[in-house]
Amino acid sequence: MSDPAIQRDVILKPYTTFKCGGPAKYFAEPSSEEELVSLLAFAKENGLETFILGLGSNILVSDEGFDGLVIRIGKNMGGVSVEEDDTGAVITAGAGAPLSLLGNTAVKHGLEGAEFCCGIPGSVGGAVYMNAGAYGREIKDIAVSVTCLDDGVVKTVSAEECAFGYRTSAFEKEEDKRIILGLKVRLTRGDPDKILSYVEELKTKRTTSQPLDVPSAGSTFKRPEGYFAGKLIDDSGLRGFKLDESGAQVSPKHCGFVVNNGGTASASDVMRLIKHVQDTVLEKQGVKIEPEVRLIGKF
Numbered sequence: 380m381s382d383p384a385i386q387r388d389v390i391l392k393p394y395t396t397f398k399c400g401g402p403a404k405y406f407a408e409p410s411s412e413e414e415l416v417s418l419l420a421f422a423k424e425n426g427l428e429t430f431i432l433g434l435g436s437n438i439l440v441s442d443e444g445f446d447g448l449v450i451r452i453g454k455n456m457g458g459v460s461v462e463e464d465d466t467g468a469v470i471t472a473g474a475g476a477p478l479s480l481l482g483n484t485a486v487k488h489g490l491e492g493a494e495f496c497c498g499i500p501g502s503v504g505g506a507v508y509m510n511a512g513a514y515g516r517e518i519k520d521i522a523v524s525v526t527c528l529d530d531g532v533v534k535t536v537s538a539e540e541c542a543f544g545y546r547t548s549a550f551e552k553e554e555d556k557r558i559i560l561g562l563k564v565r566l567t568r569g570d571p572d573k574i575l576s577y578v579e580e581l582k583t584k585r586t587t588s589q590p591l592d593v594p595s596a597g598s599t600f601k602r603p604e605g606y607f608a609g610k611l612i613d614d615s616g617l618r619g620f621k622l623d624e625s626g627a628q629v630s631p632k633h634c635g636f637v638v639n640n641g642g643t644a645s646a647s648d649v650m651r652l653i654k655h656v657q658d659t660v661l662e663k664q665g666v667k668i669e670p671e672v673r674l675i676g677k678f
């Protein structure tokens with residue numbers, strides 16, 4: 380069995396788009412399923428909790444960090460391949476591939492349906508886990524099957540079995556310990572010029588409405604049933620709000636984003652602001668908003 384390098388006390392801040400958070404006691408990036416299995420065995424032998432990290436674009440890691448083994452599924456496990464047929468193609472992507480690579484591969488092959496993937500800064504694994512989506516489409520709409528590691532055994536599950544819902548899937552449930560290894564999507568052939576111009580249109584929408592030049596984890600809050608979190612926050616008078624000069628702020632550009640200006644805020648600064656936003660929205664609008672961002676470590 381291969382033996383991947385395990386590092387000690389690795390600061391997680393650079394591995395997250397929020398640009399804050401403390402160290403992982405142990406950290407490793409496997410290059411194969413075999414290495415992943417051996418890392419899980421190491422964690423078990425040493426009684427360590429594990430956390431599977433993708434591109435870190437939907438997490439807030441506490442300043443204390445994570446007292447266990449962080450396994451980062453990155454580009455070493457991120458191959459992408461295309462099998463074309465008469466009407467379109469099936470694209471197979473490893474969990475560590477950026478979702479944008481899947482989207483761009485589809486564009487390059489004149490395949491439609493994955494344009495929304497181009498602007499989401501997560502990995503394929505993270506996108507399956509969260510059923511990532513944008514502009515009316517989500518992973519659920521294109522997924523055929525998902526490969527995962529289930530208690531040491533590689534299994535393929537159908538899209539239906541993934542139980543995709545709004546920013547959730549079967550994998551996201553607390554008790555589900557499966558690790559996503561890859562995704563197969565089915566796309567149909569389209570007009571390459573139209574596909575490209577749609578990608579450009581979505582890109583413009585995103586850059587004009589979202590603070591992409593400032594660290595964040597995207598939409599901080601889930602959309603509450605019947606509302607938009609950003610509108611509730613705006614209506615509560617919190618556009619551009621900050622509690623202090625730490626760097627944590629409700630984005631003046633998009634109220635649904637809490638941002639970390641200059642990457643200077645700590646995770647607890649960000650968390651204090653998140654709590655303040657939740658309390659204010661509840662008090663002023665009577666609606667409870669919950670973080671979409673996954674909280675890692677102790678808060």
Ligand SMILES: Cc1cc2nc3c(=O)[nH]c(=O)nc-3n(C[C@H](O)[C@H](O)[C@H](O)COP(=O)(O)OP(=O)(O)OC[C@H]3O[C@@H](n4cnc5c(N)ncnc54)[C@H](O)[C@@H]3O)c2cc1C
Binds near residue numbers: 498500510589
């Ligand atoms: C600027 C910006 C814009 C964004 N826009 C969107 C958007 O339009 N739509 C959208 O849906 N999201 C959006 N996001 C959020 C984020 O990109 C998605 O949720 C993405 O799917 C997270 O993927 P990740 O690889 O970064 O996951 P991470 O943040 O690394 O992890 C998120 C969760 O997934 C789990 N996970 C990751 N990989 C695996 C795996 N292989 N197996 C099992 N579990 C795994 C982790 O354990 C964790 O619980 C945005 C974020 C930013 C910063």
